[in-house]
Amino acid sequence: MKYDFIFSGLGLAAMMTIIKMAEEGILENKNVLVIEPDDKNINDRTWCFWEEGKGKWDEILKHKWDKAFFINQSVKIDCLNGLSYKMIESKSFYNYYKEITKDYNIKWIKEKFVSFAEDKDSVIVETKETNYVGSYLFNSVFDYNELKNQEKFPLLQQHFVGWFIRSEKKCFNPAEALFMDFSVPQRGNTRFMYVLPVSEKEALIEYTLFSSEVLGSDEYESEIKTYLENFGIETFEIISKEKGNIPMTAYPFWKNNTKKILNIGTVGGWTKASSGFTFSNTDRESKKVVEFFNEKSIDFREFKKSNRFTFYDDLFVDVLYRKNFLGKQIFSSMFTTSNPNLILKFLDEKTSILEDFRVILSCPKKEFIKSFFRRIFK
Structure with a gap:
């Protein structure tokens, strides 16, 4: 049997992508295979994010706060100012995913993913038990050695x-x-x-x-x-x-995408490199996947590109990689000299170029200037 879509791994990125594909009708009359050895029935992690007003995920929130403070020895600053900080426990999300997708033709096999390959017409996925064939693969299985074995991008x-x-x-x-x-x-x-x-x-x-x-x-x-x-x-x-x-790295994971294989989640570069924030980035990127399927032809090599925020993240990681003790000073300077809402907007990659400069100027300048010249000549 040839599946229309195969998902290797069922983490946040895969679940969000499947949910949104289902909501947009992309999964109608499609055969989907999920390869995930875990049951996903325990609360093993917590996701937090900020947003204004009501949101898509409010029905499964564990809690939300209208005040959230940045603190060091000398200051206590409310970061939200009209936003809410929201928390979701993973078990609630797992149950939500199962409820949303229960009526679709999704087969979940609890096998250990091994490898994948692509030919002209399909993708072949190998597990420890057998091989599966699909038209497209969404891969979220992360190989840490890929990062450790490269030296171009600080980690x-x-x-x-x-x-x-x-x-x-x-x-x-x-x-x-x-x-x-x-x-x-x-x-x-x-x-x-x-x-x-x-x-x-x-x-x-x-x-x-x-x-x-x-x-x-x-x-x-x-x-x-x-x-x-x-x-x-x-x-x-x-x-x-x-x-x-x-x-935390600006390594361009998306360059490993192929025509029929899309790397998602951490292995797709969906995690914010400078902060590690995952939920909002994954929400945004999974929406792009759905929009991508409105294209006349699918070529996942075109899914994601570097932008100016990628470069900012690269500078930030480079500074902390070389002088890890500066983190407290950098964050303190940002939150005490800029409007905290602007910092959160910047971390969400929603700022204008003018606003970017306001945030950048709030950072300790010497180390970032040195990093700028290091990275542009990398």
């Missing part, structure tokens, strides 16, 4: 561990989130905490780093414990844990 990692806790006493304000708390010791890196309260006693506490190397498991948890103690929270229950590692 950082956004790595984190989060605890969802329940305290004995009322410790949190569920109307306010800590978006980035840089008051924690930096230890030569870029380190901060997220605090996302969903009630007066419950919150997600997440320790996050932008750095070249990951930490030992005990170090993340030790920092979270110390942070909670400084909050005066000594008695609590850990409801669940999550961890992750997101590559």
